[in-house]
Amino acid sequence: MHGWIIIDKPLGLGSTQAVSAVKRALREAGVAKTKVGHGGTLDPLATGVLPIALGEATKLAGRMLDSDKIYDFTIRFGEQTSTLDGEGEVIATSDILPARAEVEGVLPRFTGPIEQAPPMYSAIKIDGKRAYDLARAGEEVEMKLRSVTIHALDIVAADANSATLRAHVSKGTYIRSLARDIALALGTVGYVTMLRRVKAGPFTLDQAISLDNLSVAARDRALEQLMLPLTAGLDDIPALPVTPDEALALRQGKVLIGKPHTGLLLAMEGETPVALVESSGPEIRVVRGFNL
Known part of the structure; x- marks a missing residue:
């Protein structure tokens, strides 16, 4: 599982406790061991949007910390x-x-x-x-x-x-x-x-679920229905379509030449995220690769 579960954190619960709750839900749902992290601490006395990253989405947790x-x-x-x-x-x-x-x-x-x-x-x-x-x-x-x-x-x-x-x-x-x-x-x-x-980066309360609903989904083996795709955390990043050969080169950490763009881009091979890349002139370099 690679993506986001957005928790509506209840009063009195710490962010690390919310991560533990998601880990328990994954185990209850029979999901293979998955890396889990959160995208921005909330005090125990605060409630609301807490993005929980799963799998390869944890590579974007730091970017979520930097968001508005x-x-x-x-x-x-x-x-x-x-x-x-x-x-x-x-x-x-x-x-x-x-x-x-x-x-x-x-x-x-x-x-x-x-x-x-x-x-x-x-x-x-x-x-x-x-x-x-x-x-x-x-x-x-x-x-x-x-x-x-x-x-x-x-x-x-x-x-x-x-x-x-x-x-x-x-x-x-x-x-x-x-x-x-x-x-x-x-x-x-x-x-x-x-x-x-009420909002963290691109994620809002409309997408957030309670821990009770998380538990129900875990028992029903329906956690994937609650999960947002990895790309949901990158809604503000323009997509850069790449060919299979270009995708392979990026996965190997190579620099692409010949696609004049500027700034941060999400390299996509069809519907599959390949890497977060930085473009300067004709050179495109990998910032963060995804093993998908």
Whole structure:
């Protein structure tokens, strides 16, 4: 099996646990041992789109990590927690509860290229140790600013003490940090009470399945019906038709000459993906080959 199973990750489950659930489903369905990986970590307190790569699609998991994501998230104003979500202790409070119009008013300041400090409770390594391990040990952690891009940021709903937003963000963006900084810009404090990923790269919630449905499909030996093809993770890459001889050359890692294109392409022999290739002028070189 070579392709993608898109999981709608439930609350409280880690990404590696979701991978384990897919591995169990594959075993239950009688599928031969298959390499499995995920295309982008989701915190246990986050839900939503988690692409799980199978077989040769695992070669594209790194590319999925680099893709844009879209999140829905709710900021609760008036309190800030140590973890910037509902798991931590309250470390700051404020009586200021901004109105919807005030929230809308600051959003342009957080749209486009911005710099943000990641949460102390994150998996970033500092001197070889995870930031969250240092934070839990009570050590002072200095989180360096990082550059990210917020492509779009819109308000979805608001009530007396919270606002729900939708953010289209670049890789490396921390929604918890974004929520913290929006609250601070409003002269108050806040933390994330709900975080749901609705899109990861080309994959959306419409394609995502629950772990319960995954288990049912495994028992019915119908997992292949849930799997998207390997090429589903490359919908934004133009196809490059190649002949059987050219496909053989690419599989051997050779450079093709004589097909003037530019940029990243997906070499296809008929309906079979051969390789992800990079074209510069007349030369086409393999970036990632597929054993299909």
